[in-house]
Amino acid sequence: MSSSSQCSAVLPAELMMEILSRVPVKDLMRFRCTSKWMNHLILDRALVKLHLQRCSKNTNILLTIVDYENNKTMYCAASCSLQSLPQNPSSTIDYNCHRFNHDYIVVGVCNGLVCLQDSHRGVDYQELWVRFWNPSTRLMSEDSPRLRVPSNDNRYPYPFQFGFGYDDRSDTYQVVFLDNKSHKIEVSVHSLGDSCWRNILSCDALVILSFSGAYVCGTINWLAVPKSGSGYQGKNFINKLKIFSYDVKNEKCNYLSMPDVPCEGFPDAPVIAVFKGCLCLSYRQGTRFLVWTMREFGVAKSWTPLLNINYKDLQIHVPYGMPIIPVVLCISENDNVLLGSYGTAEFFLYNKKDNRIDRYELFNDNMFCCFSYDCVQSLVLPYRN
Template sequence: MSSFQHSPVVPQELMAEILSRLTVKDLMRFRCVSTWLNHLVFDPTFVKLHLQRSSKNTHILLTFRDYENDESRYCAAPCSLQNLLHNPTSTVDVCHRFNHDYTILGVCNGLVCLQDSYRGDEFEEYWVRFWNPSTRVMCEDSPHIRIRSGDYNYPYLFMFGFGYDDWSDRYQVVFLDNKSQKLEIRVYSLGDSCWRNTLTCDAFPALGLHGAYACGHLNWLALPKCGSGYRWANVTMKDLEIFCYDLKNEKCRYLCMPDGLSEVPPDVPVLEVLKGCLCLSHHQGTCFVVWMMKEFGVAKSWTLLLNVSYEHLRIRHPHGLPALPVILCLSEDDNVMLLASYDTAEFILYNKKDNRIDDREFFNDDKFYFFSYDYVHSLVFPYRN
């Protein structure tokens, strides 16, 4: 009599639990092993489970525009936080260069929102599509938005933003149709057949075209108390606010600026997101200053993250203040940060705890508009199952 016994069968629930801890690259390879594995990778419940298991705040999506062969294209490079901090130039060298002139609107849960457009003599059309760099899957175009170019005069502009509503589990693109009198907000959710109107409120002079996504909200710098004839040199602190759109409740409100921002900077500040927190970068005298809102929507949680002189950073401009540097990432303990300076065309690794420059690396000056997004390798697919 044979002593051979069949190995016990692993329950599918346990198998899914084990597989949820693997990398996206491995899971995509395993799809060809069996029909069950192929279906599992596309299953929405498994996709969410894998996303929950994925490490947070350890990866960055670095984006920039690259001028090559007389044309400019956006590039994107998913990378680990440590690689970007210590090898920024080599990270740039292995980026993905789009073969089409997309604009990157934002990144959520590993899903990248790309914007495309057509500009005619009287009309302009805009649409979006979604792309997952980890799975290399890109969806088809969304429905188009058509606008009449003559309806928009500076500083009243139309704006876009990309975010995620975890309550409805929907990835949404928000279009702010900001004309001279009223602001109409339209939303397109991944998988929808049209853009839908959600809200109308008073228009405002816009200070940024792309919204910064944090904690279920999209945010733009705004001047709600200024009219169409404003000049930045005449703006006061009480005029400057953050327009905030709530994706879940489809409502808007204004957030206050940091109390420590005593005077309006000579140039428009930059609103971005680092480690899930809203950040504000600006000139203050001859210093580069960055504020971080530690608790979203709470004015008292604004914290001074950085205040360093341009002389110490060795960033100079022959005719005055340098262009505002860009913070690309923070170390896990927030003590070390990587900056990109356009005036000197270099990456600067600054240790704010010890107030010293740890490293400097030059980049090719045909690369510009560096930006970074919190990134996670995920299985989120750019279409609805």
Template sequence: MSSSQCSPVVPQELMVEILSRVPVKDLMRLRCISKWLNTLVFDPTFVKLHLQKSSKNTHILLTFRDYENDESRYCAAPCSLQNLLHNPSSTVDVCHRFNHDYTILGVCNGLVCLQDSYRGDEFEEYWVQFWNPSTRLMGEDSPHIRIRSGDHNYPYLFMFGFGYDDWSDSCWRNTLTCDAFPALSVHGAYVCGHLNWLALPKCGPGYRWGTVTINELEIFSYDLKNEKCRYLSMPDGLSEVPSDVPVLEVLKGCLCLSHHQGTCFVVWIMREFGVAKSWTLLLNVSYEDLHIRVLHGLPALPVILCLSQNDDVMLLASYDTAEFILYNKKDNSIDGRELFNDDKFFFFSYDFVQSLVLPYRN
């Protein structure tokens, strides 16, 4: 019997199914084995299949600004949730430092949206570029948006956001023009096909935070698929305006709001997007318990970086002590603290999925 008769033949459909479950890093290495594999890895149908099979809520993209040689640049560290919880300082050390002063607008389907800009006396220009940390591929500059410098006198008259409409494969699409509203956050938080900004719809430009009332604080939400806008209610337990502007972000695929409340750090999470009753108090801990100083009545607001799978343990970054704090909500105790270099600041985290999505048209 010949060897060809003994060799099993794996159907191509089965091969594709198996490969769709292989991590991105390994797939990139396999490209050199054959022309078929090299073509398959970036085939649009396979890319979508691989994205569907990729594990969700297991990876984080940690971003921060870092001073080096008297120059500040954004850095990004893609990492597993487990590694970040157990070795946060080591995770930060293994990062990608951008060679240009980008602003990170958001993360979606494994792509990072980087914004660049030019500001002159007569006009301002803005453009974006996409980067895939898993494949290490970078796209080209997008078309530029030009705005005359005299067209606005309010800092947040225009906002940016990065999201994805899974009903359309178009890279760019015209959307409706929304009514103007004073936003408290420049970059939209992307959740369930919606971009969200903290806003003051009942206040005009030139507001003072000290004069804001609780009924004026809302979340402006834009539906990318249906091209509709609406306002989401704040948590019912938020009975007074926080002493400082709250932070709106995404945690494990849910909208999350963190703020000061007296001498405590408070975190809310919207378990079911768009449902006001699903707002849940995730954390209410005193700064004393976190060992964070309160100077002049206002502490440095900690930053939420990630939450364990069972929601019991939360990793925070404290600028006051330049430490990562591992806080156990179940036991109301600190499980660990790790120092980070004080030349690192503006920590932020994004839900991240390892993908083969190209940062440019194939």
């Protein structure tokens, strides 16, 4: 009797799934090599879903990194635990860093699955496509069908936007493409495993200020301002901002309220992200760096100030001529905030309770972190099986 037959005879498949759903992904990927039966079981959709339910609270973060080593630009991503990264950033990033062969842009992360965007620029057009990648299993899909847009498009600040989310009703992972034309936004969707992009709907035109949307509670969200006038400039522009929200399940667009923030000086364009399952807004205003979080999605009154510090206290190592731009990398359960600096390889752990900076480290002169995403270690496949 084969080993697979012996396993199935001793333990029912349902019990094996219950056991395997509690095993780390790294070990499960090794188990796949033991037999065809085990390989089939580990990639079974039922086990993938059950394992995702079990691991959903064990959140890592995915750092997107640019590496300038040897006068070459290399785009990288590193999946790190919330415990190991603040303790030893250098070794943690080096050990977990995955260097891409293409200039991939991370569009978003959902249930441990990462959406990567790539492009090719022709003389008068640009082709765009996406791939799906699971950093825990190291499995990657083939390229999606391609989109073609004009290459001489100068719409500010981005002629188009992407977003990545999950429709729990149809159990599909979807990439949303916004083509921001002069009088309307055309919304197209590509579902994992499909052979085309679907045109969904048209919305009123806006100036959208973020390339990638933030996925939370079944919606993908971008910062935007009205298209008329110079709404994205000037002293009071932050009060003109909207959150353009696309409902993945119902294929509808909506608008969310911004927090009621003071307008002092000329703030930088805010950054929208998701941490601990909540929509977060961060921006620099004068010498202050502020972070707000929406504790209950869609409820305007739930916007809560989380961080308000003088970024000069971070003592960021600034190369000549570079702006100082703090970046939120993760938020712990007790609301401590791990910060990075866009353009430098530094980490700062802000202790909210004691109102102090606990850690400062320059981890690699050749690297710097761009953005960060909450990311669980899952078995979710980047292709349809």
